[in-house]
Amino acid sequence: MERHDEQARARRARRRKRFEAIRGRRRLTALVATSTLIVATATISAIGVRTADCAYADGGCEPTMVLPVKGGVIVSPFDAPAQVWLAGHRGVDIAADEGATLVAPADGTVSFAGKVGGKSVVSIVHGAWTLTFEPAVTTLAVGTKVRRGRPFGTMSGSSDHCDGACVHWGIRMAGRRYVDPERWLRPQRVVLVD
Structure with a gap:
């Protein structure tokens, strides 16, 4: 029993160390991406270019959802299983x-x-x-x-998923099918198709 406890503690320590390393790399990546976005947005605004049919002005595109942790960084991406009953990562992990x-969201x-x-x-529940x-x-x-963007709870309680280093966010559709939450964080324009 003690050997099993030691092995479990060692696994948790390795997992935490991996998440801390990922968190550091993601923070650096986010900082570089934010700096690049600020420069790109200023350039696009100055010349009035539309990107992916989304204007950077009134009536422009907005993401369908917001990240559930303000200022959070995704440390583990979505990995859909080939079938709903197989193993996979049915959501994203956000450092918190x-x-x-x-x-x-x-x-x-x-x-x-x-x-x-x-x-x-x-x-x-949000629609379907x-x-x-x-x-x-x-x-x-x-x-x-x-309401979107308003607090509903805290990252707390029991879970063996991230060992207190992240929160897991999943989106399930009808029929037990999960979709990638990151998709809904990107700006999108809804259009009517004939």
């Missing part, structure tokens, strides 16, 4: 510390708050999608409406 405030309704397999989970967060806790009752 214990107690970090979680905001609703989109308007919705709290549909679940509690334990699933010993893990603290909060779910929000269910957004899940782990580890997460909330003081909101099931059925409470939440």
Whole structure:
């Protein structure tokens, strides 16, 4: 039993060290990307160019959702399984510390708050999608409406997913199919097709 506990502690320590290294690299990448974006936006605004049919002015494109951790960085990307029952990473991991405030990525309704397999989970229904967060806790009752960008809970509770270094965010469609949350963080323009 002690040997098993030592092995589990060693695995958690290696996982935490890996997340810390990833977090450092992601922060550096985010800093460089932000600097590049500021320069590119200033250049585009000055010459009035539209990118991907999205104007940088009133009526321009906006992402469908916002990141549930303000200023967070994705440290582990989505990896869809070939079939819904196979192994895969059904969401993204966002670097966050214990107690970090979680905001609703989109308007919705709290549909679940509690334990699933010993893990603290909060779910929000947004249309036909269910957004899940782990580890997460909330003081909101099931059925409470939440607004995009507004706090709904904190990264807290039990989970063996990130060992307190990140929060897992998944988006499930009907039929148990998961989609990549990062897709909904990019600006998009909705158009009618004949």
